[in-house]
Amino acid sequence: MRDFTKDHSALALNTATLGHNVDGAGAGWSPERTIDACAERGYGGIVFWRRELGARAAAIGAHARAAGVAVAGLCRTPFLVGPLAPVGTQAVMDDFRASIDMAAEVGAPVLTIVVGGVEPGTKGVARSLGLVTDRIAAALDHAAAQGVRLAIEPLHPVYAGDRSCLTTLRDALDICDRIGSPHLGVAVDVYHVWWDTDLPAQLARAGERILGYHLCDWLAGTRDVLLDRGMMGDGVADLKGLRAAVEGAGYDGLCEVEIFSADNWWKRDPGEVLDTIVTRFRTVC
Amino acid sequence: MRDFTKDHSALALNTATLGHNVDGAGAGWSPERTIDACAERGYGGIVFWRRELGARAAAIGAHARAAGVAVAGLCRTPFLVGPLAPVGTQAVMDDFRASIDMAAEVGAPVLTIVVGGVEPGTKGVARSLGLVTDRIAAALDHAAAQGVRLAIEPLHPVYAGDRSCLTTLRDALDICDRIGSPHLGVAVDVYHVWWDTDLPAQLARAGERILGYHLCDWLAGTRDVLLDRGMMGDGVADLKGLRAAVEGAGYDGLCEVEIFSADNWWKRDPGEVLDTIVTRFRTVC
Numbered sequence: 001m002r003d004f005t006k007d008h009s010a011l012a013l014n015t016a017t018l019g020h021n022v023d024g025a026g027a028g029w030s031p032e033r034t035i036d037a038c039a040e041r042g043y044g045g046i047v048f049w050r051r052e053l054g055a056r057a058a059a060i061g062a063h064a065r066a067a068g069v070a071v072a073g074l075c076r077t078p079f080l081v082g083p084l085a086p087v088g089t090q091a092v093m094d095d096f097r098a099s100i101d102m103a104a105e106v107g108a109p110v111l112t113i114v115v116g117g118v119e120p121g122t123k124g125v126a127r128s129l130g131l132v133t134d135r136i137a138a139a140l141d142h143a144a145a146q147g148v149r150l151a152i153e154p155l156h157p158v159y160a161g162d163r164s165c166l167t168t169l170r171d172a173l174d175i176c177d178r179i180g181s182p183h184l185g186v187a188v189d190v191y192h193v194w195w196d197t198d199l200p201a202q203l204a205r206a207g208e209r210i211l212g213y214h215l216c217d218w219l220a221g222t223r224d225v226l227l228d229r230g231m232m233g234d235g236v237a238d239l240k241g242l243r244a245a246v247e248g249a250g251y252d253g254l255c256e257v258e259i260f261s262a263d264n265w266w267k268r269d270p271g272e273v274l275d276t277i278v279t280r281f282r283t284v285c
Numbered sequence: 286m287r288d289f290t291k292d293h294s295a296l297a298l299n300t301a302t303l304g305h306n307v308d309g310a311g312a313g314w315s316p317e318r319t320i321d322a323c324a325e326r327g328y329g330g331i332v333f334w335r336r337e338l339g340a341r342a343a344a345i346g347a348h349a350r351a352a353g354v355a356v357a358g359l360c361r362t363p364f365l366v367g368p369l370a371p372v373g374t375q376a377v378m379d380d381f382r383a384s385i386d387m388a389a390e391v392g393a394p395v396l397t398i399v400v401g402g403v404e405p406g407t408k409g410v411a412r413s414l415g416l417v418t419d420r421i422a423a424a425l426d427h428a429a430a431q432g433v434r435l436a437i438e439p440l441h442p443v444y445a446g447d448r449s450c451l452t453t454l455r456d457a458l459d460i461c462d463r464i465g466s467p468h469l470g471v472a473v474d475v476y477h478v479w480w481d482t483d484l485p486a487q488l489a490r491a492g493e494r495i496l497g498y499h500l501c502d503w504l505a506g507t508r509d510v511l512l513d514r515g516m517m518g519d520g521v522a523d524l525k526g527l528r529a530a531v532e533g534a535g536y537d538g539l540c541e542v543e544i545f546s547a548d549n550w551w552k553r554d555p556g557e558v559l560d561t562i563v564t565r566f567r568t569v570c
Contacts, residue, residue: 082505083505083506117505117521118505118521122521123521123522123523123524123525123526124479124521124522124523124526124527125480125482126482126523129482156442156443157441157442157443157480157481158441158442158443158507158510160479160480160503160521161503161504161505161506161507161520161521162505162506165480167480167481168481168482168483170482170483171482174482194409194445195410195442195445195450195452196442196452196453197410197411197414197453197455197456197459198453198455198483218445218446219446220367220368220402220403220446220447221368221446221447222443222446225443225510235446236402236403236407236408236409236445236446237408237409238408238409238411239408240408241408241409242409
């Protein structure tokens with residue numbers, strides 16, 4: 001396992017951690033200021049959301065690279081199925097391809113897929129997972145042509161109804177197996193998978209298909225399943241054990257901190273948040 | 286699969302569905318009135334909570350049997366580990382045995398185990414699951430002597446921090462295998478397991494160890510993970526598919542409706558709720 005106690009160059013920021021204050025409209029920090037703040041603190045990478053890039057993706061990507069900060073990925077595809085997805089296959093696929101284009105434009109090697117919930121009019125997850133598989137398969141040629149790999153991210157089962165009928169690494173790998181493309185892999189987020197005793201076996205199965213590893217913590221008394229994620233060390237996830245399993249499977253990439261925390265971390269000064277992350281990354285991850 | 290369209294004698298009420306209005310203190314319906322209301326509507330069984338029985342468990346059990354309503358089970362053991370468990374092994378085991386005694390007293394053949402969350406001072410679920418296994422094993426002789434079987438109920442992973450480090454049927458069966466007692470089995474609740482694509486395989490593995498099947502529904506836009514369960518048919522769980530798998534594994538017992546719904550069903554007249562359950566049971570379960 002890598003030693004992070006004196007080296008946090010493997011640390012990446014997902015900008016959601018700063019409360020989506022990062023934007024180009026003057027509210028909060030600009031993408032460039034966020035990049036510079038990461039560079040000053042020795043972060044190795046950054047992951048933006050589409051809404052933050054708008055029409056400036058190429059310029060923001062260039063700014064990051066010039067600052068020595070890798071653009072590790074882009075969040076994210078539209079929901080591909082379920083009640084929150086764009087209406088109709090054509091609308092889903094158009095926005096799916098647009099998200100791939102933006103990943104290429106900002107220079108992100110990986111685009112995260114959040115699949116969406118149970119398709120309206122159906123029951124259970126089986127039919128929805130079938131649709132997800134079809135839609136990912138249909139987008140892969142475009143992703144390959146753009147040089148972007150797609151990472152399926154299983155979300156916590158609490159979101160299975162509306163945000164992700166795909167809830168385990170096992171399900172994600174089943175889709176990868178069914179499609180069988182070198183441009184398709186998985187993203188592993190502590191928040192979503194920490195409870196799963198099947199995870200070590202599935203990580204070993206995943207191997208080089210692990211395209212991202214996301215850090216935060218699960219607070220024992222979580223008050224809001226969307227916006228009450230914990231800072232690493234404040235919760236009950238076995239962070240060192242999880243990283244050992246992820247690295248044991250062969251992953252040696254960036255570790256991306258993604259903390260949605262409306263009532264705590266989002267209310268703090270972004271600089272304080274970035275500093276805290278560095279300390280926690282070096283000590284408890 | 287059993288045909289419930291014209292016969293709901295397999296239907297049981299978990300009294301939580303009436304908003305814990307069932308008690309002996311005069312607030313809401315008494316246990317006896319609830320039993321009679323179930324009997325009038327042809328319910329085959331009822332499941333009480335310990336707080337509702339107090340010192341009158343034997344009399345309430347006798348009332349149910351006289352009314353032709355089976356006491357299908359009792360909710361529940363204390364949390365065995367985690368932040369909400371009684372403090373100290375002795376306190377846990379004393380209350381565990383007291384819950385077994387009450388199950389015997391009311392005449393319930395099955396006592397549900399909810400295992401509790403991550404043990405304070407530990408990370409991840411492994412250590413806690415080990416403690417759970419030890420504590421269940423230590424109570425089994427007492428349960429056997431009292432003629433009560435213990436049913437481990439996996440809870441939804443959203444509760445893994447504070448209420449149940451045990452989140453899948455797979456984990457529950459692993460504990461059953463480790464202990465290997467005919468007095469130990471599992472309870473399967475739609476709310477907790479509907480999202481799990483591994484469930485059909487685990488149900489087949491469970492076979493005759495399935496000691497209870499609990500009904501409700503998962504609302505796609507669940508607003509509160511504790512108190513916003515759906516009535517059968519109002520959510521996205523594949524209820525018929527789940528029952529087919531449960532019965533395919535050999536289960537032919539009661540189907541227990543357990544709906545925590547503070548803002549909807551708990552606000553309605555208990556008689557209306559009981560009638561709605563009968564209709565839904567016959568049509569969508």
